[in-house]
Amino acid sequence: MIETKLQEAVRNQQAIYTDNPCLHQQLNPSSQIGLPEMRQAEARWQRFAPALARCFPALAETQGIIESPLIAAHTLIDQFKVSTPINQLWIKADSELPIAGSIKARGGFYEVLKFAESIALEHELMTQEDDYGVLCTPAARKVFSQYRILVGSTGNLGFSIGLLARTLGLHAEIHMSADAKLWKKQRLNEVGAVVIEHQGDYCKAVAAAREQASQDPLSYFVDDERSLDLFMGYTTAALRLQQQLQSLGIVVDTDHPLYVYLPCGVGGAPGGITHGLKHVYGDAVHCIFVQPTQAPCFLIRALNVDNPDVSVYDYGLSNKTVADGMAVPMASDLVFNLIAHEIDGYATVTDTDMLAWVKTVYQQLQLRLEPSATSGFAALQQLLTTKMIAHPDSATHVVWTTGGSLMPEAEFQRLLRS
Ligand SMILES: *Cc1c(COP(=O)(O)O)cnc(C)c1O
Numbered sequence: 001m002i003e004t005k006l007q008e009a010v011r012n013q014q015a016i017y018t019d020n021p022c023l024h025q026q027l028n029p030s031s032q033i034g035l036p037e038m039r040q041a042e043a044r045w046q047r048f049a050p051a052l053a054r055c056f057p058a059l060a061e062t063q064g065i066i067e068s069p070l071i072a073a074h075t076l077i078d079q080f081k082v083s084t085p086i087n088q089l090w091i092k093a094d095s096e097l098p099i100a101g102s103i104k105a106r107g108g109f110y111e112v113l114k115f116a117e118s119i120a121l122e123h124e125l126m127t128q129e130d131d132y133g134v135l136c137t138p139a140a141r142k143v144f145s146q147y148r149i150l151v152g153s154t155g156n157l158g159f160s161i162g163l164l165a166r167t168l169g170l171h172a173e174i175h176m177s178a179d180a181k182l183w184k185k186q187r188l189n190e191v192g193a194v195v196i197e198h199q200g201d202y203c204k205a206v207a208a209a210r211e212q213a214s215q216d217p218l219s220y221f222v223d224d225e226r227s228l229d230l231f232m233g234y235t236t237a238a239l240r241l242q243q244q245l246q247s248l249g250i251v252v253d254t255d256h257p258l259y260v261y262l263p264c265g266v267g268g269a270p271g272g273i274t275h276g277l278k279h280v281y282g283d284a285v286h287c288i289f290v291q292p293t294q295a296p297c298f299l300i301r302a303l304n305v306d307n308p309d310v311s312v313y314d315y316g317l318s319n320k321t322v323a324d325g326m327a328v329p330m331a332s333d334l335v336f337n338l339i340a341h342e343i344d345g346y347a348t349v350t351d352t353d354m355l356a357w358v359k360t361v362y363q364q365l366q367l368r369l370e371p372s373a374t375s376g377f378a379a380l381q382q383l384l385t386t387k388m389i390a391h392p393d394s395a396t397h398v399v400w401t402t403g404g405s406l407m408p409e410a411e412f413q414r415l416l417r418s
Contacts, residue, residue: 007303010348011315013293017347017379017386022302022340031338033228033235035279041110041232042239047132048113054136055167058098066105068094070244073399075364076377082384088250088396091365092241092260094403095373100160101406102325103234103269108160108222110233112149115220116168119147141169148173150213151222152206154265154327155180156403161222162193175209177202179324183408201319202266202328224266226334234272235279241398242280253284256394259383261347261376263402264289264298265328271335273400278342286344290379292321292351299346301331308333322351322418325372325403347379354378358415361401368412370404
């Protein structure tokens with residue numbers, strides 16, 4: 001096979017930006033997920049709010065609503081070495097999401113809550129019209145304790161699902177890939193989750209969890225590679241961001257485009273958010289997927305549309321990266337088929353650049369980010385050095401920072417020194 005320049009660059013671990021080769025080429029029949037479905041998912045979050053407020057004292061103040069701030073980051077603009085103007089730079093700080101400390105509080109939490117709801121309805125603990133606060137009572141815990149949730153993860157998904165499941169009283173079995181950080185496993189052990197460590201990569205951990213779950217009828221497997229519920233949880237972020245931009249008086253239309261930089265692992269989080277944003281803003285929003293140079297699985301899939309089994313290893317890449325949240329060798333086929341035509345561009349970024357941004361963002365804004373979460377800054381730099389964007393003066397850039405606030409101090413200091 002003759003490789004294109006782009007494929008060669010990927011193979012050579014170069015940091016790149018490219019417009020999406022599949023933009024607007026619908027691969028599969030149009031999906032059934034539109035604004036009505038997103039609003040239903042948002043309604044589920046609202047129904048659950050009283051339960052979350054009751055389970056988690058940290059959520060009392062927001063009455064059980066889990067949302068992250070949109071933070072002005074104009075002081076960071078000077079840090080970009082580009083000639084194109086950036087006038088509006090914001091951070092969508094999912095790193096600050098309560099309880100989980102990462103974007104997984106959207107997808108992961110949503111799926112666990114939906115599962116808990118289905119059990120509670122089945123056991124007639126409540127109806128959909130009742131106050132869901134009942135889900136945080138000893139009676140509900142007793143019912144939940146008959147069930148077990150399993151998941152495979154590089155760290156953050158397992159962490160978020162384990163914490164929420166245990167708080168509700170569900171058993172949790174978390175399969176972690178070799179990338180997972182020790183402190184996440186320790187926290188999970190402390191709350192009574194069973195943590196199973198694997199020597200292999202993310203795909204191996206997911207496969208092991210899937211296999212375990214298939215042998216136990218009272219278990220529920222959260223399938224990060226194939227879950228529509230995770231995807232739905234992520235889509236609702238678009239409705240929340242729309243509200244935040246509106247309340248700041250930030251206009252988004254063709255003359256005022258919105259650029260969103262989304263760190264991507266298997267694709268669920270950036271995919272759900274992209275799909276949601278396209279329903280809200282249409283072509284006025286430009287969604288850029290960002291991946292490490294060693295693990296650009298979604299881009300590689302886009303370069304091989306007919307090969308769902310293609311992996312980063314096929315390009316001679318290691319899948320080893322300091323961005324542990326994105327150490328995923330193969331894209332989700334489900335998500336790829338749903339949204340590959342909606343992504344505007346792909347960027348790949350180096351570990352060195354991500355680590356440099358960890359320091360910069362902390363110095364400038366005192367925001368604690370894990371390396372994955374800073375990849376969007378490196379991507380923005382990459383985009384602006386590669387191409388001219390339309391309406392540069394009036395464009396709003398939003399870098400989605402996906403995790404980090406719960407990192408232990410020692411861990412974070414180590415990152416700052418590296
Ligand atoms: C999970 C995660 C991502 C990527 O989400 P996917 O659904 O795997 O694409 C990015 N950053 C962080 C910090 C994450 O935890």
